[in-house]
Structures are given as structure tokens and as C-alpha cells.
Amino acid sequence: MNHPFLDLPPLTAEHFASIERRVADLLGTRQDVVVTQGEALLPLEGCIRSGARPGSAALNVVTGPYGTTFGNWLRDCGAEVVDLEVPFDTAVTAEQVAAALAAHPRIDFVSLVHAEAATGNTNPVAEIGEAVRAHGALFMLDAVASVAAEPLPADAWGVDLCVIGAQKAMGGPAGVSAVSVSERAWERFAQNPAAPRRSYLSLLDWKERWIDGGRRALLHAPAQLEMLALEACLDRIAAEGLSAVQARHAAAAAATRAGAEALGLAPYVKRAAEAAPVATTLRVADASTVAAKALAADPQAPLAAGGGALAGEMLRVNHYGAAASPAAVRAGLTALAAALSADPAAALEAADAAWEPAAH
Numbered sequence: 001m002n003h004p005f006l007d008l009p010p011l012t013a014e015h016f017a018s019i020e021r022r023v024a025d026l027l028g029t030r031q032d033v034v035v036t037q038g039e040a041l042l043p044l045e046g047c048i049r050s051g052a053r054p055g056s057a058a059l060n061v062v063t064g065p066y067g068t069t070f071g072n073w074l075r076d077c078g079a080e081v082v083d084l085e086v087p088f089d090t091a092v093t094a095e096q097v098a099a100a101l102a103a104h105p106r107i108d109f110v111s112l113v114h115a116e117a118a119t120g121n122t123n124p125v126a127e128i129g130e131a132v133r134a135h136g137a138l139f140m141l142d143a144v145a146s147v148a149a150e151p152l153p154a155d156a157w158g159v160d161l162c163v164i165g166a167q168k169a170m171g172g173p174a175g176v177s178a179v180s181v182s183e184r185a186w187e188r189f190a191q192n193p194a195a196p197r198r199s200y201l202s203l204l205d206w207k208e209r210w211i212d213g214g215r216r217a218l219l220h221a222p223a224q225l226e227m228l229a230l231e232a233c234l235d236r237i238a239a240e241g242l243s244a245v246q247a248r249h250a251a252a253a254a255a256t257r258a259g260a261e262a263l264g265l266a267p268y269v270k271r272a273a274e275a276a277p278v279a280t281t282l283r284v285a286d287a288s289t290v291a292a293k294a295l296a297a298d299p300q301a302p303l304a305a306g307g308g309a310l311a312g313e314m315l316r317v318n319h320y321g322a323a324a325s326p327a328a329v330r331a332g333l334t335a336l337a338a339a340l341s342a343d344p345a346a347a348l349e350a351a352d353a354a355w356e357p358a359a360h
């Protein structure tokens, strides 16, 4: 019996390579792009284990929970790690990064998260990239929560390793991700005896056996469904227009922020310019109870309490992918109003009024 997503013809190497080229276009990069067949933590860990080694020194910027994970991997690789932690209600500044680099001249690797879906902030990568470039360190950027939601010119920003995933603003599945790798990152990896080789975490395997071989033979059977889904994401973004997709996310963020403020809630990220377009976080006491009430009112509402210790003080409203729409934003605010036993009318009006100006 024919099934819509089983019994498909095999995905060819040529088809796989064409999807990689389209991801490169999305990132505005002329570097090699490797599509990785797993959740974005796969290329993130692969980059760190390839780039860090005993004797290396890393600056790990922590603006949310992923930074903590990166720091742990870097330490596990034997690197000396300088953690630059900033409060989760702000962005890191290029001045802070430059000062940390100046204080630790040996730093040769910098890890940074662009937008933080978990804490709702976004960092000024263009300025930070300049500081990292001036220092000469390799620059890894976790752009999982920013790709398609905000501008991400990886090459113009001097990003050596730009990691994306399909599951946020691209509106796709979590099982596929990608990384762009600069020439000097490849060189660093090749010189690292501890870099994963003949391993699922290995990026060098893809360089040596796939890219250098002219992209003719895949390393293993490709994750066909995920590749087709990634291609469908790229088609859908192309049909809408990348800048329109980004504008829709910016509008969802502005509308959610305005609506929440009309409900008397304070944005967790104080400055709107530092708020991520994929998720709006709010400072709410006993957030897990409020989230439970909101979800009882509407089980589909795109919101959740903050993770871990943040559950007591942070409520997160997601608005990425299909949820970056006026209807989803309104649904989230309506559920939130129900949880607070408030009339949603003023919040919905404020959200509607904020949408248009932010979408242009």
C-alpha cells in the first residue's frame, strides 16, 4: 500500500547537495555548508569538539541555558573556558566581549547564541563579530532561534561556524540542522588530533569524504524525510520571501509585547531592541501556575513557564513558524488573559495596533 511518506525513492547525493546550496543562500554564506542529520545539538557539539582541545582557550558567552551546555562541552574537551555571563533580561554587548578578549589574549574560540528562545533575548552579533574578528578567534554562532526570524548574514558578520536548525522560525522538524564552516575553521579542525573522526559527531568526515570528494557520495543513508522537510521549509520561505518571514516574526514579537503590557505584565527582556523575534518572555510570579491556567483555558496556546529555576518568574510566549501569525498571537494573549481573570479586549487591541507598524 502506498503511504505519503513511506516507500519514497532514495534521496540522491545531487538532491542532498542542492539542499545544502539552498541553506547556504539562506545564510548568505559562500562557506561550505554541511546539513547534519539530527537536532541542532549535533552540529553544535560537533563544532565544539572539533574546535576545542587541551591547551585551547574559549570565551563562552552565556545569555541563556544553551551557553551553559556549550561551556560544559568546552571544558570536557580540555579547553580553558572563560564564561561571560550576563543577566538573562539583557543582551551581551560588544564592549563586554571585547573586554573579555582583551583580558584573556589566549582565547582562540568564541561561542555565542544569537537569539535565545528560552530566555527571549537576542544579541548584537554584527558588533560582537567585529570584536571577535579583531582578536582572531574562531567564532561559533548558535543561530537556531534566529534563522528566518531575523537577519543572519553569516559571512558579513565574520561567523566561522553558523549553526541552524529547522524547528523554530523555519517552521520545520527538529530532526535536521546545518552548519556553515569557514576555511580557517576547517584548518583548525584538521589540526586538532582530538576532533571527532569516523564518528557521527564528526564534521571532518563530511569535509574529507563528502565535500572534498565533490559531493558525489553520501557518508550514510540520508535522513530522507527530514531532508525533504527541510527542502519544503526552504520552498515555503522562498514563496513568502525571507524578509516577509522575518517581518512576520518581528510583528509577532511587537504585538505580543504590546498585548502583554496591556494586561499589566512586564516584559522579561527590558529593552524591546534586545527581545528575540521568536519568543516573548514575561516577568510573572509563579509562572508555572499561570501557564497551567492559560493552558487549561486553551491547550493549544503557544506558551510555557520558563525552564528550571526560571519557572518561578518567567512566562514564555512562543511565536515562531506558523505561530508568528496574528491569530496565534491573539490566542496566546487570550489564554493569558483567562489565566489572569482579565478581559482580553485591551490586550488584543494593543496587539493588533502593534502588528502593522512592526511588519514593515
Ligand SMILES: *Cc1c(COP(=O)(O)O)cnc(C)c1O
Pocket: 039, 040, 041, 066, 113, 114, 115, 116, 117, 118, 142, 143, 144, 145, 165, 168, 174
Ligand atoms: C531551540 C534551540 C536549540 C535547539 O534545542 P532544543 O532544546 O531541541 O529546542 C538550540 N539553540 C537555541 C538557541 C535554541 O533556541
